[in-house]
Amino acid sequence: MARVSHLPGRAEHHWIWQAEAACRGVGADAFFHTEGEPRPDRAAREEAAKAVCSACPVRARCLEHALRVVEPYGVWGGLTERERQLAARPDAAAA
Incomplete structure (x- = not known):
């Protein structure tokens, strides 16, 4: 039997947004090729x-999520795959 006291707890705050x-x-066809x-x-x-x-x-x-989990496809938070790749580059903050 699972030990409920060891479960991580509620997690809907991760996706409720x-x-x-x-x-x-x-x-989805509007956001994914x-x-x-x-x-x-x-x-x-x-x-x-x-x-x-x-x-x-x-x-x-949405954009924070996409950058954190490295969403590989689609438009998330107003950025395409390529735009997110560029935004995630270490030198992107300096630009």
Whole structure:
């Protein structure tokens, strides 16, 4: 039997911010590319996703999450995969 006293406790505070995200109900296809997506379509989709993010009340928390867990795909917190990679570089703060 599990020793309940050794369990880590409640963890919803790690994800509850997502309930207030502007992207809820939008659909993942707006934020993640499909295989073989043409470059112009990808650029248009990313700009539309960033527009959703721009008015999001939890944008900073979303971006913090994406950077912390190194989300490999999609638009998170208003940044694309490449933009997050650049933001995470040690020399990014100096720029």
